[in-house]
Every structure is written in structure tokens, then in C-alpha cells.
Amino acid sequence: MRDIAEKLYMAGHDVQLHLHPCWTVFRHEDWRERARMRTKPGIDAFYGRAEDESLKLMEYGLETFHTWGLPAPTVFRSGSLHHDNALYRAQARAGIPYSSHVGVAVFDSGDENYRLYSGRHERHGVIECPILTFRDWKVPGKTHLKSLTITGSNFAETRMLLEQAHREGVEQVVILTHPFEYVHASDQQMSRMRRHRVNQRRLARLCEFLSENTDRFATDGLSAAAAMPMRAESSRNVLLKGSLLKAVPRMAEQAVYDNYAMWRLKHQEAGTAVDVEACA
Template sequence: MPKPNVFITIDTEHSIGGAFADPALKPVGNDKRIYGRINGQEYGIPLIMDIADRYGIPLTFFVEVLNKYYFGEEETREVCEYILGRGHDVQLHLHPNFLNFKDSDTAARQYRDNMSAYDLDAQKALITEGKELLTRYCGRAPTAFRAGNYGADANTLKALKSNGIFMDSSYNAAFPKHSRRLHAEALNDAAEIDGVWELPITNFTENIPLRGERLKPLDLNGVSLAEMKAVIHQALDDRGPRNLTLILHSFSFLKARDVQYRECSVRKYVIERFEGLCRTLAELGDRVRCRSFSDLAAEGMEPVGEGAAQVFPRISAGLSVLRGIEQQYGEVSAR
């Protein structure tokens, strides 16, 4: 039985910072949204890498590049060089809402944020531009893509293929309104779609009394360490996906009290959760393969078998209830 692959991915992006609603406000850049600098400390990607490095875990950073229309190119070039300099992976992420800063009237919001809002030709052009930018910043072309808001559709995969990008990680079954535009069937493991490999965000099924069943993605800010460990162990027992893709954001360790990030507090419980995840993966040793997307070549992907991509691990109600208590306590302590 092949070992499960584990991909820890970080969406690395700036914020509009309320500028569309109030032109007096400005987008929030590297300092708070990516490096997470508050009170003389860094709680963004430097701390994420510090923790992962302690346990030898490779990370993939999906870096947004269309912010150049407000920040210019040096802001993101610096981020890419920093990530690569520390030995981690950089892949392509797009939030087309930054295109609105091409015009003087940003409040008109001529450009939408989801890739699915654009036709095939427009998506090809957006991905071409993003690929060219990231290639300049990194000295190599990206091999994988993630759409902002998981807002991709079937045309996104066609646009990626035409740009020579053969891996995507935009599908998240917990967001069916978006993801079913990409693929009609529920996906939870690697699947080849029209010549592009889709590696979806991993979900599990929770069933809390009175609430019923729902899917929960392995987003570090929304699920507990116990739930993540349960999903990993089901994969080890061949009862879960063979490719586990987890997500966090460059700002996951911070709780912003306003859209401008003027006041932030630290989500210590999320930091502890991430440390626990990395420690767990290190303790599993060679039972799992912790990988970055740059480790993969599209032609080297392994099919998971018919029907296997639709497997969703089930988590006990007790774990989910405990997570809710942990989450509520953690948010209160971060205020």
C-alpha cells in the first residue's frame, strides 16, 4: 500500500483592507498580512517556517501576485525570495480583485475576485500574467495553482493546461457552490481532469447531534489537532485519502480587530495546533511522505483508483464538540 502524501499549503496574500468600501483606506501588505509583525515579533510566514523547520516539514506557499496593481512588484518578489531562501516551495495564487487598482475608480469594482467570473480567454490571460510574474520572482515557472476563494471552474483547468501548469489545488468540497463549477462530482483525493491533476483540500465528515452531517476542510484555523490526527490515521489505515492537502494562511496566527490590522492579537491555540501537527507528522516518520508541490511532476502522479477520490473520512461527534469548545476558548483568549 503506498504511503499517504501530506501537503501543508499556505495561501500567502495581502488584503484589500476595506479600500473598496472606503477609498480613504489602503490595502494591507507584507508587514501585517504576510510577515505578521506585531509588538516586535513575527507571527506570519517566518514563524510558520520556524515551526515546520524544527520538524523537517516542507511547505508550499501559494503566493498571490496580482497585488502588483497596488503594491508594485518588489513587495511580492521579496516574499518569494524569502520563502525560497529558507528552502520552501512557491506556487501560484491569484485574487483578480487587485485588478481594480488599474483604474482610478476602485469602488466601481469592474473586476471580480473569483476566476469563474471570467471566460476561458480571460482566464488564460490572467494565468499567463501570473505565471510570468512568479517566474520572474522565483527564477522558475510555477507547476501548481490555487484560485482565490476556491473560485475556479472547468475553464480554469483548461487555462492552466494551456499555460503548461498541470496541477491545481482549488477544489474544496466544503464549498460546493464554487467547487462543483470545477468538477461535478465530490472530490477528496487526487483526480486527473482533462489533463490536469486536481489535488483538493482534504475534507472530513462531521456529525454533531442536532446539526447533522457536514463537510469540514483541513483548515488549521477551523479544525482541531485531534481531528487532523484522526484523518491522518484513517489514511494510514487505508480508510482515507492517499493525498492529504491541508491549508492555512500567512495570517492564520493573528486575530485582526479591524480591517486595517491596526490592532491584532495572537491566536496562541492555532500556533500550538500547528506545532502539534508538525510534531505528529515527524513522529510518524516514513509512514507518511510530507511533500511540497514542487516535489511532484504531473506525469508522476499516481491514480488513487476508481471511486477512491470520493472517500471522506468520518470523525466522531465527540471530537467535533471538543473542537468547538477549544475554538471558542481560544478566540476568547486571543481578544
């Protein structure tokens, strides 16, 4: 990962800390047996993990940044967005001031204190910047929540939420995405790939929209956004509202396109790179 982190940093991007505890299993010769063991917390969970254990994992991450010659991270996001009080206390002890652990629709700890949809919130000395969670749709007897991602929301939904956030005075919107979302892969080794045209188009349209509306929206790395002075309105926990009329076309588009892409991959000769392009 060192080469990747260095390239990102040299290109001016925000390079921060993200940890999955499962990788530490490879420190042990009997890692196969350990990986199969059913333990509490789970092998990749921060939720329910002892505070001191979480602190050691963060300290290992900080040491890695130091070894790589990169500035110490100021933001930490836990693997799979797992979180609890112990994690925040450990992070405060590690000296990492900002976090983005919460995505209510991805992982809900059941603690009302962490049912955070938007804004910035102080928890145990750490400023939490949750991934924007919104009400996807509502029908009688059923309300569906969704965290804002590139792969999970089409551009029409994202634009509507950004416009709504601006009207409501929401100071910060965090959008979640991963590099692997911009290709379809035949397996975990990515032996065969093709570009994910839908997700790449969504990202490109979002970037175009933001560049055309700099009078209302400022794009920034999470470290800079999190470090802005806290104001009274910073901790407003606003639940924005999506639209069923926009959600249904998105769900249909994703289902049809994903099935088509996997069909194409199955008919692609092994080891042949077809239709693979870098995401702009």
C-alpha cells in the same frame, strides 16, 4: 510580494501561484467605481469567468514569477477556491500542470465532477489535488462536510483523519492554512496583534506528530506531491469520517478563545504590540 517570495524560495519552501482577480481592479483609475459594480462573474470570482480572461490572469502571474527570477510555478490555486471547467481548460493552456482549487466544504460549484474529497484527479489535462474534505459530523437528517484546515480542526481531529487516511490507503492529504491564522488582529491593517496560541499550538503538534511518524507520513511541497506518478488508486475519492465527540470540544474552544482574544485586543492601547511572537 517579491521580497517575501524570494525569502521563501531561498529557504527551500515550495513557492507556487495563487491569484485573486480582485487585485486587477487597481489597474484602472476608476477602481473605486469598478469595485462597487455588481458584475457576473463577481470581481474576485474565477467561477463563471471566461476562459480567455482566466488565461490572461494566469499569464500575468507567470510573467511576475519570471520578472522575480523564480522558477515558473507548476501548481495554481484560485482565489476563494473558485473553479469550473473553463478554469481548468485555461490552466491547461497556460501550461501549469497541477492545481488545488477544490475544497468542497469551502466552495461547491454544484458540479458532481468536482465533488472531490481526496486523492488526485485529472480534469481537462490538469491534475487536481483537492484539500481534504471530510464528514465532520452526522446526525439524523443532517450531514456536515468540512475541509481540513489548521484554524478549523483541532489536533485530535487532524491526527484521527491522518490515521484514517493511512488505513484507507489515501495517498495524499492536503491541509489548508494561511499566515494570518496565527495571530489575532484588531483590524485589516493589523495595527494591534496578539499571537493566536490555539492555532500555533495545533500547527506545532501536527509538525511534531509528522516528524515522529516518518515511516507512515511523508511531508512535501504540493508541487512534488502532485508530480508523483499517477496510479490506479491515486484517483480514489474517499470521504473520511470525523467525530462529533471531537468536533464539539473544538467548536467550544474556538468560540471561547476567539472571544477572549478580541476582548484583550480591545483593551490593548492602540499602537502597542503586546504578546506578538513569530510562529515556529
